[in-house]
Amino acid sequence: MRLLTWRRQFPFAAALAVGFFQTAFAQNYPVRPVRLVVPFSPGGAADVPGRILTQKLSEALGQQVVVDNRPGAGSTIGAEQVAKAPPDGYTLLTISNTHFVSAALYKKLAYDSLHDFAPVTQVTSAPNIIVVHPSLPARTVKELVALAKARPGKIDYASSGNGSTQHLTGALFCKMAGIEMTHIPYRGSGPATADLLSGQVTVGFPGIAGMLPQIKAGKLRALAVTSAKRSPELPQTPTVAEAGIKGYDVTAWFGVAGPKAMPREIVSKLHTELLRILKNADVQKLLLNAGQEVAWQETPEQFGEMLRVEAAKWARMVSESGAQVN
Numbered sequence: 001m002r003l004l005t006w007r008r009q010f011p012f013a014a015a016l017a018v019g020f021f022q023t024a025f026a027q028n029y030p031v032r033p034v035r036l037v038v039p040f041s042p043g044g045a046a047d048v049p050g051r052i053l054t055q056k057l058s059e060a061l062g063q064q065v066v067v068d069n070r071p072g073a074g075s076t077i078g079a080e081q082v083a084k085a086p087p088d089g090y091t092l093l094t095i096s097n098t099h100f101v102s103a104a105l106y107k108k109l110a111y112d113s114l115h116d117f118a119p120v121t122q123v124t125s126a127p128n129i130i131v132v133h134p135s136l137p138a139r140t141v142k143e144l145v146a147l148a149k150a151r152p153g154k155i156d157y158a159s160s161g162n163g164s165t166q167h168l169t170g171a172l173f174c175k176m177a178g179i180e181m182t183h184i185p186y187r188g189s190g191p192a193t194a195d196l197l198s199g200q201v202t203v204g205f206p207g208i209a210g211m212l213p214q215i216k217a218g219k220l221r222a223l224a225v226t227s228a229k230r231s232p233e234l235p236q237t238p239t240v241a242e243a244g245i246k247g248y249d250v251t252a253w254f255g256v257a258g259p260k261a262m263p264r265e266i267v268s269k270l271h272t273e274l275l276r277i278l279k280n281a282d283v284q285k286l287l288l289n290a291g292q293e294v295a296w297q298e299t300p301e302q303f304g305e306m307l308r309v310e311a312a313k314w315a316r317m318v319s320e321s322g323a324q325v326n
Helices: 002-009 011-028 047-061 073-083 097-105 141-150 165-177 189-198 212-216 264-278 281-289 300-321
Strands: 034-038 065-069 091-096 117-127 129-132 156-159 182-185 221-225 251-259
Touching: 034 047, 034 073, 047 065, 047 117, 047 251, 047 264, 047 281, 073 091, 073 097, 073 117, 073 251, 091 097, 091 117, 097 165, 097 251, 097 300, 117 264, 117 300, 129 141, 141 165, 141 221, 156 165, 156 189, 165 182, 165 300, 251 264, 264 281, 264 300
Parallel strands: 034 065, 034 091, 156 182
Antiparallel strands: 091 251, 117 251, 129 221
């Protein structure tokens, strides 16, 4: 009661005291390991940059930064954990466009996808890629479309889960191509890739990360990348638009965020260290080998503005694609 009375009588002094303690806390941050929640399974497109960056971030912060995979429900399981975590900088989230796809698909989330998180920065961007099992007699996008039109609903495509970017990428492709394929959601990229490699399902729309070895080994056939421009890792592979689906453009991105109300000083510290890491040529090469290009914003506020734009964009794309949680 005395503390509340003091705050009411001396609001300016109370604000100064809170600011002082937050600054002191941030200056000592971190004093224990930091957890980066990756809301996808190990080995997928979101997992690779997370593991590369956590290694470098551990060195920069002087404390271990560990990846904690929490896959399922289109990244909403991991996102909810971070949204409800203490805003002290010790629980972070790998955030992606899937975060906003899920917000449009799942109507009763336990968090606000835009307002319950503190943006830090984007870290990479990458296209998805259309791959098919060699048993499917389709070597081009046109051949896949023709095959799907001849067998409506008989060809399955895998995704890393309902609400994932892979799900939306496939649904939008089907709508724009005028075809019907059956969506098979998995609990993460790992299980989806395993069934693609075995031929249990024959079409996928995964991120390039993790697919390059399978494509080069002939275990999967690349038909097209989903972005507006070709990937430097697969320069001979056309874009979907070049392959005949005009106007098609889906690019995945990944970033780092924390719970809302995370102290500004901690956000700034993380932002500064991540940018220093992303500007390192060796890190850029590692990410490019994994099919991702580095991308960042100069301030956390700029990343926040990007998230607002992305939230509206992906909500619109979900609506236009006709994608549903099934």
